[in-house]
Amino acid sequence: MVLAPGPDTAEFVRVGDNATDMVQIKFATMYFTFQKMKQAAHNYAGQELRSHLRTRNRVAALRSKVDHSAEGMNSLEWNPNKYITRDNGIRIFYGLDGSGPPVFLLHGHTLDGSVWARAGYVADLQADYRLVIVDLRGHGRSDKPHDPEAYRGEAFATDILSIADAEGFERFGIWGWSQGSIVGWATAQRAPERVAAFIGTGGPTPRPWTVQEWADFDRTLLEPLRAEGMVGFLKAVEAQEPDPIEMRDLMLRADPDVVLANFAKDLLTTDGFTPAEDFPVPVLLIVGEHEDQDGDAERIAATVPNGRSLRLPGLGHAGAFSRSDLVLPTALDFLRETLPKPDRRS
Numbered sequence: 001m002v003l004a005p006g007p008d009t010a011e012f013v014r015v016g017d018n019a020t021d022m023v024q025i026k027f028a029t030m031y032f033t034f035q036k037m038k039q040a041a042h043n044y045a046g047q048e049l050r051s052h053l054r055t056r057n058r059v060a061a062l063r064s065k066v067d068h069s070a071e072g073m074n075s076l077e078w079n080p081n082k083y084i085t086r087d088n089g090i091r092i093f094y095g096l097d098g099s100g101p102p103v104f105l106l107h108g109h110t111l112d113g114s115v116w117a118r119a120g121y122v123a124d125l126q127a128d129y130r131l132v133i134v135d136l137r138g139h140g141r142s143d144k145p146h147d148p149e150a151y152r153g154e155a156f157a158t159d160i161l162s163i164a165d166a167e168g169f170e171r172f173g174i175w176g177w178s179q180g181s182i183v184g185w186a187t188a189q190r191a192p193e194r195v196a197a198f199i200g201t202g203g204p205t206p207r208p209w210t211v212q213e214w215a216d217f218d219r220t221l222l223e224p225l226r227a228e229g230m231v232g233f234l235k236a237v238e239a240q241e242p243d244p245i246e247m248r249d250l251m252l253r254a255d256p257d258v259v260l261a262n263f264a265k266d267l268l269t270t271d272g273f274t275p276a277e278d279f280p281v282p283v284l285l286i287v288g289e290h291e292d293q294d295g296d297a298e299r300i301a302a303t304v305p306n307g308r309s310l311r312l313p314g315l316g317h318a319g320a321f322s323r324s325d326l327v328l329p330t331a332l333d334f335l336r337e338t339l340p341k342p343d344r345r346s
Helices: 028-043 047-067 070-074 121-125 153-167 179-190 211-240 248-253 256-262 296-303 317-322 324-338
Strands: 002-005 011-015 023-026 081-085 091-097 102-106 130-135 172-177 195-201 283-288 307-312
Touching: 081 153, 091 153, 102 121, 102 153, 102 179, 121 130, 121 324, 130 153, 153 179, 172 179, 172 324, 179 195, 195 324, 211 248, 211 256, 283 296, 283 317, 283 324, 296 307, 307 324, 317 324
Parallel strands: 102 130, 102 172, 172 195, 195 283, 283 307
Antiparallel strands: 002 011, 011 023, 081 091, 091 130
16 A cells, blocks of 8 residues: 555555545544654754754654564664674674664663664664663673573673674763662663763662572572573563553563573672772663652662663653653663763864
8 A cells, every 4th residue: 555645635545456445534633743853953053953853753653563573573674784793702793773872772681783773762762872772691682601601691792792892982971770770770880980971771870789689589480491481581570560461472582591501690689899989980770660659769879970860650660761762862861961972072
């Protein structure tokens, strides 16, 4: 089916094999909105123009959620896409998009970097930032060792710093969700002089888990994983999560043995970790109400010298990430303050 403008600017004509079967589709509101955006693009410059273009990009990103199959989204190609090879032979995949100060986007466990495009973040960030979209080790197109020693926090942090070195980024921002937030904490801890800003979604605390917390996690999530593979793991996650899991296809494709190896070691250790009150990197913590009922994010953000937080009512761990429309205004203000674009007028 082809949609073409009809004689009336507020309608379209569907042109099929049978010309007599043409159906006029009234689409006045959408078309009028499109015309307004086109007119605004001609009439305004600077920030006004960027705002309208960003809206158009967001519409395209939302449309791609519907148009692309899950497999197609998983094989999303960024231009250019690259690998680095660590000295232990493990290859880490990353993609680059947009222009401006560099910001690393780090996904959650069992997923890959494509989640940032699916949720609409790439469309809204690419106009102002050079996005470094990483498949963390054990995920996506990066290598997936089965040795638990490969998944220590130090290894993840070194992966991020190695990519920054390869691209010549002296200073950069990090935005991590879930496991990506833990990796962001670890990277900022190791190289605070290089991390200009850190946003953590769904990971409010940098401290290691207690023995009891690990035991509870093993019982509620890892036991189903051992018994039923990724199907059991997904069911256990959905039983705890109040929001719909929109990226089930990625989780179901994960290797259960790699997932178990990834969880075999705590990502952060207490050795040498900077207390929150001495943490030198600006921090924005974003959480859903249901995943942070004790207010950890607000309390920790108040302790960090340059910290702030955003708590999203009625949402859980997945919802706090997928609702990019609620998150981006606060996050963009934070990034503009802590990682401003260079002034090229001078």
